[in-house]
Each structure stands twice: as C-alpha cells, then as structure tokens.
Amino acid sequence: xxxxxxxxxxxxxxxxxxxxxxxxxxxxxxxxxxxxxxxxxxxxxxxxxxxxxxxxxxxxxxxxxxxxxxxxxxxxxxxxxxxxxxxxxxxxxxxxxxxxxxxxxxxxxxxxxxxxxxxxxxxxxxxxxxxxxxxxxxxxxxxxxxxxxxxxxxxxxxxxxxxxxxxxxxxxxxxxxxxxxxxxxxxxxxxxxxxxxxxxxxxxxxxxxxxxxxxxxxxxxxxxxxxxxxxxxxxxxxxxxxxxxxxxxxxxxxxxxxxxxxxxxxxxxxxxxxxxxxxxxxxxxxxxxxxxxxxxxxxxxxxxxxxxxxxxxxxxxxxxxxxxxxxxxxxxx
Amino acid sequence: xxxxxxxxxxxxxxxxxxxxxxxxxxxxxxxxxxxxxxxxxxxxxxxxxxxxxxxxxxxxxxxxxxxxxxxxxxxxxxxxxxxxxxxxxxxxxxxxxxxxxxxxxxxxxxxxxxxxxxxxxxxxxxxxxxxxxxxxxxxxxxxxxxxxxxxxxxxxxxxxxxxxxxxxxxxxxxxxxxxxxxxxxxxxxxxxxxxxxxxxxxxxxxxxxxxxxxxxxxxxxxxxxxxxxxxxxxxxxxxxxxxxxxxxxxxxxxxxxxxxxxxxxxxxxxxxxxxxxxxxxxxxxxxxxxxxxxxxxxxxxxxxxxxxxxxxxxxxxxxxxxxxxxxxxxxxx
DNA sequence: CTGAAAGCGCTTACAG
DNA sequence: CTGAAAGCGCTTACAG
Numbered sequence: 001x002x003x004x005x006x007x008x009x010x011x012x013x014x015x016x017x018x019x020x021x022x023x024x025x026x027x028x029x030x031x032x033x034x035x036x037x038x039x040x041x042x043x044x045x046x047x048x049x050x051x052x053x054x055x056x057x058x059x060x061x062x063x064x065x066x067x068x069x070x071x072x073x074x075x076x077x078x079x080x081x082x083x084x085x086x087x088x089x090x091x092x093x094x095x096x097x098x099x100x101x102x103x104x105x106x107x108x109x110x111x112x113x114x115x116x117x118x119x120x121x122x123x124x125x126x127x128x129x130x131x132x133x134x135x136x137x138x139x140x141x142x143x144x145x146x147x148x149x150x151x152x153x154x155x156x157x158x159x160x161x162x163x164x165x166x167x168x169x170x171x172x173x174x175x176x177x178x179x180x181x182x183x184x185x186x187x188x189x190x191x192x193x194x195x196x197x198x199x200x201x202x203x204x205x206x207x208x209x210x211x212x213x214x215x216x217x218x219x220x221x222x223x224x225x226x227x228x229x230x231x232x233x234x235x236x237x238x239x240x241x242x243x244x245x246x247x248x249x250x251x252x253x254x255x256x257x258x259x260x261x262x263x264x265x266x267x268x269x270x271x272x273x274x275x276x277x278x279x280x281x282x283x284x285x286x287x288x289x290x291x292x293x294x295x296x297x298x299x300x301x302x303x304x305x306x307x308x309x310x311x312x313x314x315x316x317x318x319x320x321x322x323x324x325x326x327x328x329x330x331x332x333x
Numbered sequence: 334x335x336x337x338x339x340x341x342x343x344x345x346x347x348x349x350x351x352x353x354x355x356x357x358x359x360x361x362x363x364x365x366x367x368x369x370x371x372x373x374x375x376x377x378x379x380x381x382x383x384x385x386x387x388x389x390x391x392x393x394x395x396x397x398x399x400x401x402x403x404x405x406x407x408x409x410x411x412x413x414x415x416x417x418x419x420x421x422x423x424x425x426x427x428x429x430x431x432x433x434x435x436x437x438x439x440x441x442x443x444x445x446x447x448x449x450x451x452x453x454x455x456x457x458x459x460x461x462x463x464x465x466x467x468x469x470x471x472x473x474x475x476x477x478x479x480x481x482x483x484x485x486x487x488x489x490x491x492x493x494x495x496x497x498x499x500x501x502x503x504x505x506x507x508x509x510x511x512x513x514x515x516x517x518x519x520x521x522x523x524x525x526x527x528x529x530x531x532x533x534x535x536x537x538x539x540x541x542x543x544x545x546x547x548x549x550x551x552x553x554x555x556x557x558x559x560x561x562x563x564x565x566x567x568x569x570x571x572x573x574x575x576x577x578x579x580x581x582x583x584x585x586x587x588x589x590x591x592x593x594x595x596x597x598x599x600x601x602x603x604x605x606x607x608x609x610x611x612x613x614x615x616x617x618x619x620x621x622x623x624x625x626x627x628x629x630x631x632x633x634x635x636x637x638x639x640x641x642x643x644x645x646x647x648x649x650x651x652x653x654x655x656x657x658x659x660x661x662x663x664x665x666x
Numbered sequence: 667c668t669g670a671a672a673g674c675g676c677t678t679a680c681a682g
Numbered sequence: 683c684t685g686a687a688a689g690c691g692c693t694t695a696c697a698g
Contacts, residue, residue, distance in 0.1 A: 005691055016669045021693060032667070049475075054451040055388045055397070056691035059674045064388070066452075073417070074432075080413035084406070087434060096448060099407075099432045101420060115429060118387045119399075142382075338675055349685045354677060365683070389675035392690045668698085675690105682684085 004048045012044055013037075020045075024052065058120055067309060068116030069099045070109060070126045078252060078279055078298070079127065082149070085302030086125060093310055095122070104191075104223050106131040113139065123309045125149055130191040145312040147305045151195045152322075159312065159320050161304045163327040165195045165278075168294045169202025171329060172276045173248050175292065177210050179274055181246030183217060185237045187230060187258055188250040190220035199250045199278060217244060221254055230254055234261040238273070245273055252279035259291070280330070296327045337381045345377055346370075353378075357385065391453055400642060401449030402432045403442060403459045411585060411612055411631070412460065415482070418635030419458060426643055428455070437524075437556050439464040446472065456642045458482055463524040478645040480638045484528045485655075492645065492653050494637045496660040498528045498611075501627045502535025504662060505609045506581050508625065510543050512607055514579030516550060518570045520563060520591055521583040523553035532583045532611060550577060554587055563587055567594040571606070578606055585612035592624070613663070629660045 010020045015037065022028040023041045033041075044050075058064035067090055071079040087097045098116060102108040106129045113135055116124060123145035128136055133153050139146050140158060152160035176184050186203045189196050200218070207213040219233035237244045247262075249255040255277040262273060269275055269291065277293040308321045343353045348370065355361040356374045366374075377383075391397035400423055404412040420430045431449060435441040439462040446468055449457060456478035461469055466486050472479050473491060485493035509517050519536045522529050533551070540546040552566035570577045580595075582588040588610040595606060602608055602624065610626040641654045 003691095006693095007691075017692080018669065018671095018694075019667095021691095025693080027693085034667070037667095051447060051451050053392070053453060053691050055392050055453045056674090057693075059386070059388050059392060059676090059690095060692045060694085062674070074407070074420070075410065075414040075417040077408065077410050077413065080410065081408040083432070084408035084434060087407070087432075096431070096433075096452065098429070099416070099420075100429075101417060114384060118384050119429065120386060120388050336675095339677095340675075350676080351678080351685065351687095352683095354675095358677080360677090367683075386675050389690090390677075392674095392692090393676045393678085395690070670697085672694090672696100674692090677690095678688090680688100681686085 003053075004050045005053070006050075009041065009044050009048060009050060012048070013040055015041075024050070064120045064122055065095050066119070066121045067095050067097045067306070068112075068119070068121035068124045069097050070102060070112045070116070070124065071099065072102055072104050072127050072129065074099060074101050076253065077281075078296075081298045082302055085299045086306055089303050089306045090310075093306070095306075095310065102127075102129050104129050106135065110135050117144070122313045123147075125305050125309060127151060128153070128193075130193055145309060147309045147312075149301055149305045151193050154194050157320050159308050159322065161301050161308070161323045161325065162195060163296050163301070163325050165198035165327075166202045168327040168329070169199040169248070169250070169278065170206045171202075172278070172292075172294055173203045173206035174210075175329065176246040176248065176274055176276050177206065177212065179246075179270075181244075181274055182212060183214070183242075183244040184212065184246035184248060185217040185219065185233075185244040186248050186250065187219050187221060187233060187254045189254075190222050196250065203248050216242075226253060227257055230257040231261050234258055234265070238262070238265055238267065247273060247275045249275065249277045252277065252281050255279070255291075255293075256281060293330045294327050295330050297325050300325055336386075337383045338386070339383075342374065342377050342381060342383060345381070346373055348374075357383070397453045397455055398428050399452070399454045400428050400430045400639070401445075401452070401454035401457045402430050403435060403445045403449070403457065404432065405435055405437050405460050405462065407432060407434050409586065410614075411629070414631045415635055418632045419639055422636050422639045423643075426639070428639075428643065435460075435462050437462050439468065443468050450477070455646045456480075458638050458642060460484060461486070461526075463526055478642060480642045480645075482634055482638045484526050487527050490653050492641050492655065494634050494641070494656045494658065495528060496629050496634070496658050498531035498660075499535045501660040501662070502532040502581070502583070502611065503539045504535075505611070505625070505627055506536045506539035507543075508662065509579040509581065509607055509609050510539065510545065512579075512603075514577075514607055515545060516547070516575075516577040517545065517579035517581060518550040518552065518566075518577040519581050519583065520552050520554060520566060520587045522587070523555050529583065536581050536583075549575070559586060560590055563590040564594050567591055567598070571595070571598055571600065580606060580608045582608065582610045585610065585614050588612070588624075588626075589614060626663050627660050628663050630658050633658055 006017050006020045010017045019033055020041055023033055023038050024045055069083060069086055073079055083099050090097050100112045102112060109129045109132050125147050127150045128148055136156055148158050148160040152162055188200050221229040249258050267273055275291050280293050280295050304323050311317055339350050339353045343350045352366055353374055356366055356371050357378060402416060402419055404416060406412055416432050423430050433445045435445060442462045442465045458480050460483045461481055469489055481491050481493035485495055521533050554562040582591050600606055608624050613626050613628050637656050644650055
C-alpha cells in the first residue's frame, strides 16, 4: 500500500477530485456537497489513512506555511531556546519551522538562504553572520519576507528584533565599578557585528565616565579559535602587574571558557576577580559563587520575530518594523 | 520580478523545458545538448537568479532529500547538540533536516509525525515519548523509514541508536559506593521509557550488590512538574534521619535543579553529599566542586542515526539496525 | 448539487 | 541532437 491521494478517495467513492478536495480542506460551502457525501468522504479519508501532500498544495497555492530559521549555532542554548520559542509560537499560526545552522560562516548563511528559498519557505528569520551584509541586502532588494534577530546591520533597513546591547552592557560594567573594581577587562568577539560593538561601547563608556578606561584591557576573541584565545587572554589579564580585578564577558561561550580558566589559575570569584556576563549560563546558578549576568528576553524575541514575519507574509506590509527589547540584569544574591 | 522557473529560461533561449532541466540538474548526457547551449543555459540561469523549486522536484520524483527530526526538547542542550550533529552530517549527503519538538507529549509526537509525513520527508529520526509506542508501531507497519535515538521500545523491532544506560548507571553508582557513600539516592523520571528504567536498574543492582539498596531512596520525578518534584525530593532526602550521603541523578535537567536545591540547603558538594549525574551540564566544569557525570557520545549517536536512515531510504534495506554506543564516565579531578 | 480541466514547476520516457 | 507531452497531488475558477 503506497500513499493515498485525493484521487484514490474520489475513485473509491465515485465522485470528483474537486469534491473530495473541497471537503477535506474544509472549504466546502453551504449546499455544495450533500451532508451524506461529506460524511462519507471524511470517513473514507480516515479509513484509508489519507495524509495530504503539503508539497503539492504548496506548489499549487504558492505558499507552504513554512518559516526558515537560520541561527549561528543550534547547540548553543541561547539559540536552542530561541528556536524552541519560535517553533512553539509559529505553530500556533499553522507554520512549521525549518531550523538551520551557519556556524557563524557567511558562506554557509548564503547557502542556507538559498536552500530554504528553494524549499519555498514563506519567509526567513535570520541571525546574520559577520560578513553577511551582502546576502541580507540581496534579500531586501528581492522583497523576500524576513526578520533579523539578535543582530542587525544599522545601515540596512530591515525588520529586526534585538536587545538594548549598549545600555545593558553599560549598566553591567557600571555595576562592577560600583562593586569596587578598578581594572575591568572585556572579552569580546573580534567581529564587526553591530550588537558586539554596542556591547563594547557600553563597556567603554561606563569606564570612561569613571575615569577607569584602559584599552589594553580589551581582548578580542576569534570565534574560530575561541578556546585558545580566551585562555591566553585570561592568562595575560591576570599576570603580575596587569592583574585585573573585574571582567565583563560579552557572550556566554566566552564566559564559560573564561571562568573555567580563572578557576584553573586558582583564583576565587568574586574575591580575587569579579565577573559579569552577557547572557545566562544556567550553570551560574549552581556554582557556589553566583555570577551576575544580563538576561535576554528570549521568548519575547522569538514571538516578536514571528509576529513581524507572519504579518509581512500574510499582509505584504512593506514597512519595516524594528524592535529593541530590554535585557535585564540578573538579581545578584 | 517574481520567481524564475525553468520555463522562463527555456522561453528566453528558445529551447525546450526538457533541455534546460537536463542541463541544470546535471543529468545531460554526452551529445545530448551542444556545448554552446549548455553554457548559454548555465549563464542565463545565473543571470536570471534561477533557484530550483525543490517542492516541484520532490513532487515529481517522490523524494525530497529531507529528514524529519523529532526531539523531546530542542532547548535542552543535549538535544540541541544532537540536532546540530545530525544536521551537519546529513547535509554532507545532500539532506536537509527539519527539527521539531514534542515536549515529551505523545499527542505532539503523533502530530509531528503526521506533519512531517505531509511534508514528504524521506525518513524520520525520532526521540520517542513515554506513551509513543502506538505511533511507532504504526510507523513500523507502514514501512516508513525511521530510526529511534536516545530511547527505544525493546518489544518493538526498530532501527535505533542508544547508549549502554544500564552499564553506565551501574558504574556511576558503583563509583559513589567506592567513594564511601552508604546511603545513595536516585532521582529519576517516573515514565516507563526503557532507557530510564535501565538507568534505574543499573543503580539498583549496584546497590544490591553492595548490600546498600533501599527503595525509599528512589524518588520519581514527573516531567510536567520537575521543579517542584525535585525540590521536594531533595528536601526529603536530606532531612534528619534519612539524610543521604550520595545522589545519582538520571538526567541533566533533574541534576540542575537538584544541585541547586542542595546548595540552597547550604550543604557542600562533595563534602556533605556526593553527586553523580547522567549527561553533562557544561556548568559542572565551572563550579568549584567538579561533579562527575556520564557523557554520551553525541556526535556518534547522530552520525549512526543518519547513516542507518539514509541507507534505508536509498537502498530500502528491510533489516533493522540496532546500535548501543558506550557512554563514558567523565574524568574526576 | 457536482464534474472536467487547467496549472503550480519539475523530470523523464518517448518520438523524431 | 532536441521537443512535445504526461504526470507527481493538489486547488480552483468555470461550466452545467
């Protein structure tokens, strides 16, 4: 027994494909088909284990009820949770989500956009990569519906949902200052993404204001070489004369490795060095030292992105929506 | 400018759809089309930004080069990493992966299977839910290609890739005994899934062998009420007379909450109570107390599952492949 | 109340 | 060397 199609059901009952299709898709209008026949069709469909072929429907209707999601790394809990929220929420509107990864590679981002378009997704939600501007620009000029999340390019007018990276980072750094830190380092990615430079700017301005700014305490990490870069940076920052007493870490992956290395050097947090992180690592709660962090409203980010995208898909609204949500500081205990 | 199809290119060049299709899909045989025309077609396709409609191709060929992945919770890093590996590996064979969630609900599992089949995926990789046997049985009788991962039903003959839950749990428990624990508790889900009962069995047998088994020290947790159940269990286990000195935690989510609560009670790990966990929480590394855990070979699980599935899809092999991989204990420092 | 027919974009035997 | 035509499974005007 192969797959059951509308045609099979129609033949079985001696009616036309049209009648079966109308009934099964719930589009049958009053008086179109007799009550009797409606019931028969429903029963037969169930009995024959009919499952609609969404590909065929999509081809015909020019719409697949599918959203493509492109994240930087699905194994990172931040993106995992974001993907989860997007999927749960999109499902409410009858959309399926196809999740793909770029691993922060713009080549892969291009590829994923192309694959997802080939699969006729109705729209895209994208966490863009470092050198992804060109691909995003092309998307804009082709009027393909999409929303950027987590990051955006300020010089390209796009839908996007991001957080207040600058303010949050500034407040976090300020909090370290208030806790008495005099030499506060920053670990940040070396990419040119706006959200990253905003985090850096928040750090820099808080320190400048306090007269504590020292560019030598900024360490730029390469994503492809995280482990080594972070370890070297921490080692250098905690060496004899330079020895910092505070650290602001700009992402959760950097934080993980950095904190590990600090402990490896047999230093105590927060006694020897105070740490503040961007993004939560659930583990912060279970360590005896409770590390403060900036927490992003992941569910809201996901929901807003879906709302904007579906609105554009279904109403072809041409204007762009740009949302900046507030990332809070965790309560420090 | 709407979407560009093969027809558009054919008209542009005054050739037939067949010729264009053959060239673009790389199926053109020696002498079928002149070199000149091949080049022209390729160039025009590029110039017009042609992107093949994979839906249409899938409809025609009865094959979509798509794998459906159904996990219990994509926001759980274990499944996030698994999804990541599956996706990366499947891509090498030209397959796209659609990831979906069940939240451990069998109703949702049914729904996801149906949605993915409607989308004409070529096969499924499934982390089955507690009461999911019926759906899995149906899949077996329908001869739809699929592989179970992480969990399986011993009474249903299916392809699956799992780990040696029994042995690993037994060894972990044994290790706690060797560390001098006399009263070792177990936190485990209350579901009837085989992998869970195997973890329990490993714990029980290790204790029985040592003459330390006490069924009152087993606490069953309900997935829908994790937080409260774990907290209550920990509170109870650490009360006056019962007070345990060891804990084996059967999953990473349970571990997180449990360890938190232990610390909340102002107890020290491992001085007051030793803990051993199934599955890694990256955070174990950054806490000052290094908690030992059982680590599953996630990349291998993913790869094996993809290998088995693609083999079944492409070669219609009828026999089932069942793989049990070895989960190691983390090195305790 | 219902059916015949066209067409979404693709591939592939078949005919020339 | 190349094209016309059928058909994958669906939906939807149109005709009766």
